[in-house]
Amino acid sequence: MGPCECRYYLRLDDGSVECQLCPHHCHIGNSKTGICRSRRNHDGVLISEVYGKLCSLAIDPVEKKPLYHFHPGTACLSLACTGCNFRCLNCQNHEISQVAPAEVDYYKLSPEEVVSLCKKHHCPGIAYTYTEPLTYLEYIIDIAKLAHEAGLWNILVSAGYVCQDPLKDLLPYLDAANIDLKSFSDDIYRKVSGGHLQPVLNTILAMRDAGVWVEITNLVIPGINDDMKMIQEMCQWLKENNLADAPLHFSRFFPRYKMSQLSPTPVQTLKAAKQIAEEAGIRYVYLGNV
Ligand code: SF4
Ligand code: SF4
Incomplete structure (x- = not known):
């Protein structure tokens, strides 16, 4: 392979x-x-060039994805290939997301071997995570089909920047996803990540329509995306799009990579975001990294 x-x-x-x-x-x-x-x-x-080349392989609790309402207390075989289609200035996994496959060590595993490994370790599901799994969609789909045949769940942890047609090929095999909604501003997406907002929203809606269990993560970076009016607009959009029951995780930023000069997010900021989300009607709001 x-x-x-x-x-x-x-x-x-x-x-x-x-x-x-x-x-x-x-x-x-x-x-x-x-x-x-x-x-x-x-x-x-x-x-x-990453098909079958895993730069990371671990067993994680499902809560670490984070997924708080999808089979809590279970573990998932978590894997990644290198690469990402974003260039986030705050990337916490840049050693594997911002490199080519040849720049790191990897395990070679066929889709069949991934599924066998998952079963061997008695994990009920596989999580595609750590980098941007959608950039190696062909490998995921091949694993995910076999995983479903074996009765295993497929979990995607992603920034959601993908075209709709390829996404549709994955959705039938996807059980749960945590999507990083990095801000509710196209300008911030462009400047911080090198992408755009609308395709991410389209991904969330497509997953909702396909019946995938979706949770949302919003990493709040001080001075970048901590405007409470924008957070309110994001929550309003979630509510208006029947996503009030999708758990929303406000996550605390810590200085890293090209944003190492910034301070960590004050916990007070996260609490204010939580209050705004709850007032907007979001039912399950959590604070992460606190
Ligand atoms: S268009 Fe294709 S090659 Fe370009 S970043 Fe996206 S997935 Fe990678
Ligand atoms: S989407 Fe995630 S993995 Fe990709 S650059 Fe941004 S933070 Fe890093």
Whole structure:
């Protein structure tokens, strides 16, 4: 098992390709990779260079994802391949998310081997997490199908930046997801993460419509996305879109990576966000990293 041909791309006349997996729609010249560093154009064929290469593998409590209302008290086999289609200045996993697959050690595991490992360790589910799992969607779908056949859950922990058609291929196999809603401002998405807000909202809505259990995480960064009016607008949007019962996790920021000059989020700020969310009608609001 090795690199596999990507499922979501177009071949262009000049030998380049257009990746259609995420809203970046990278145009990739021969022998180059897209923004996520893991999908490379090999002579007009787009290849997922991370397929089957796990840079992280662990057993975590499901609450660590965080998922608080999805089979609490259980554990999940948690795995990651390198890469992410965002460039968050505060990334806490940049050693694996902002690198190419060849830059780190990895375990080679086929989808069958991942499922066997999960069963061997008596975990009821598999979590695709730590980096951006949607950038290696082909591998996830192959694992997730086998996992369902074996009676295991599939859990996605993601920033949700993906195109709708590829997402639809995953949804039938997805049981739960925690989606990082980084702010409710396109401008902040652009400046802090290098992406846009609307595709993330579309992902949340598609998951809701598909019956996936969704929980939302909002990391509150002081001076960046801690405007309470914006947090209120976010909560209002969740409420208006029948997501008042989706648990909302306000998470505390600690200085890291390219935001190491900032201070940790005051706990008071998180409490204020919680109050606003509850007043807006969000039923289950939690504070994380406190
Ligand atoms: S998945 Fe990667 S290569 Fe494809 S469009 Fe997104 S960033 Fe670009
Ligand atoms: S989405 Fe997550 S993994 Fe990707 S850069 Fe942002 S914080 Fe890091």
